[in-house]
Amino acid sequence: MRITGVHLGVMLASHEGHLVSAIFHICVSSHTGSRWFTQVVVVLLLTLTLFASAGSALAEKRVALVIGNSAYNNVSKLPNPANDAEAIGVLFKSVGFDVVEQRQNLGNAEMRRVIRDFSEKAQGADLAVVFFAGHGIEVDGVNYLIPTDSRLERDVDVEDEAVSLDRVLKMIEPAKRLRLVILDACRDNPFGKAMKRTIATRSIGRGLGPIEPSTSDTLIAFAAKAGSTAIDGAGPNSPFTAALLKHLVTPGLDVRLALGQVRDDVLKATGSKQEPFVYGSLGGSTVTLTALTKDEQATQQRVDPNADVARDYDAAAKVGTKDAWDAFLRVHPSGFYVDLARAQRSKVSPAKSVSPSATASESSANLKEQKRAKTATLHSEPSRKIENSNVKILTPQERCLAGVLRRQGGRFMPEGQSSSCMWGEVDGQLRRLGNCQKSRSDAKAMCRTGVFGGG
Numbered sequence: 001m002r003i004t005g006v007h008l009g010v011m012l013a014s015h016e017g018h019l020v021s022a023i024f025h026i027c028v029s030s031h032t033g034s035r036w037f038t039q040v041v042v043v044l045l046l047t048l049t050l051f052a053s054a055g056s057a058l059a060e061k062r063v064a065l066v067i068g069n070s071a072y073n074n075v076s077k078l079p080n081p082a083n084d085a086e087a088i089g090v091l092f093k094s095v096g097f098d099v100v101e102q103r104q105n106l107g108n109a110e111m112r113r114v115i116r117d118f119s120e121k122a123q124g125a126d127l128a129v130v131f132f133a134g135h136g137i138e139v140d141g142v143n144y145l146i147p148t149d150s151r152l153e154r155d156v157d158v159e160d161e162a163v164s165l166d167r168v169l170k171m172i173e174p175a176k177r178l179r180l181v182i183l184d185a186c187r188d189n190p191f192g193k194a195m196k197r198t199i200a201t202r203s204i205g206r207g208l209g210p211i212e213p214s215t216s217d218t219l220i221a222f223a224a225k226a227g228s229t230a231i232d233g234a235g236p237n238s239p240f241t242a243a244l245l246k247h248l249v250t251p252g253l254d255v256r257l258a259l260g261q262v263r264d265d266v267l268k269a270t271g272s273k274q275e276p277f278v279y280g281s282l283g284g285s286t287v288t289l290t291a292l293t294k295d296e297q298a299t300q301q302r303v304d305p306n307a308d309v310a311r312d313y314d315a316a317a318k319v320g321t322k323d324a325w326d327a328f329l330r331v332h333p334s335g336f337y338v339d340l341a342r343a344q345r346s347k348v349s350p351a352k353s354v355s356p357s358a359t360a361s362e363s364s365a366n367l368k369e370q371k372r373a374k375t376a377t378l379h380s381e382p383s384r385k386i387e388n389s390n391v392k393i394l395t396p397q398e399r400c401l402a403g404v405l406r407r408q409g410g411r412f413m414p415e416g417q418s419s420s421c422m423w424g425e426v427d428g429q430l431r432r433l434g435n436c437q438k439s440r441s442d443a444k445a446m447c448r449t450g451v452f453g454g455g
Helices: 034-059 081-094 108-122 155-161 165-171 190-194 239-247 255-269 294-301 307-319 322-331 336-347 356-380 396-407 441-448
Strands: 006-013 019-026 062-068 099-104 127-133 136-139 142-145 178-184 218-222 277-281 421-423 431-433
Touching: 062 081, 062 108, 081 099, 081 127, 081 178, 081 239, 099 108, 108 127, 108 165, 136 155, 142 165, 165 178, 165 218, 178 239, 218 255, 239 255, 255 277, 307 322, 307 336, 322 336
Parallel strands: 062 099, 062 127, 127 178, 178 218
Antiparallel strands: 006 019, 136 142, 218 277, 421 431
């Protein structure tokens, strides 16, 4: 069998949407059998490697749509939404989002078209994020985002002149892992105050209303919880956006925890007047908006194979006994740390056997030494004059007696102080007590006999 040439072409799509062509050309002029088979296996392995790399890249696809509406035509302008959208767009670009569509001051027709076109970007994306800053309103249980040219003179106009939140959610539904909508749109709405009701029972909310996403792996973050309004802020960004800029893309931080930290910051910044709220749920795996860099991925992949052994070695070293080293060696039979453990074990001296009689003698000696030390301390303390000038300074004999009675739980009454009774203290400071019936004769006798070192 003669093979003149083999061409294998693999067309792969990278995360930027470009096509990469990998063409492997193996020319074998007169080789047959195992050599040809080996070459084919090499080509297949290379092909599988490229597919794996492509899959990894595709899994990291992140897209974002950022809209900030400040210049409203028919109501007062909002100072911060355009700034907020600009800052959030820069934030997403800084952490490597594949697509970041930024738009400001969109009218009704343009806003609908931008959201519709973004649905194509969400196709095949792992994470899709929509950020909107501007006015929003809830009418009859439905939330709407308001374009800059809306008039909203009647409640029925909202369906034609505003974009429903449900439409936004539908446009990002193709995203695989996370669909996140962030709305800094709960400001005190001027449209609702002047809007005419065509049906008396139709409700118009003060802010945005509560919502439960119909799709899984979807989160909707409000700048303020349902029914309340958000503060636009006196700085360049609203309190909500300022907190998002601080926490949302923290490397390795789950998006739910990041939004929790945003909530805490906003509560603190507004004196608990504004509380952000998140609707929806995710699964049990960690979802972060920040992809790891190549260096960070390499760092995570570099796992020390001896980490567990080193930890066990440190534990055994802290104990430092032969039993501890034996336990370590039973678990780890070979390796660098095992050699160190054997060396440390050999340095441990055998435990000395102590007879019960020797232990008793040592304990008795220790007790006697403690008594001598206490006696020395007792006699070394100088006599001091008591705060009550009527109490005389104790003699060494009386001080000894006071210490005896104190240790025995008794009371001591110095000579000449028949009207009061004192607790004895080693340093001679006596505190007044009443009803002292303790006889001093036994204690004096004990001091004279030297049982407690007195005399």
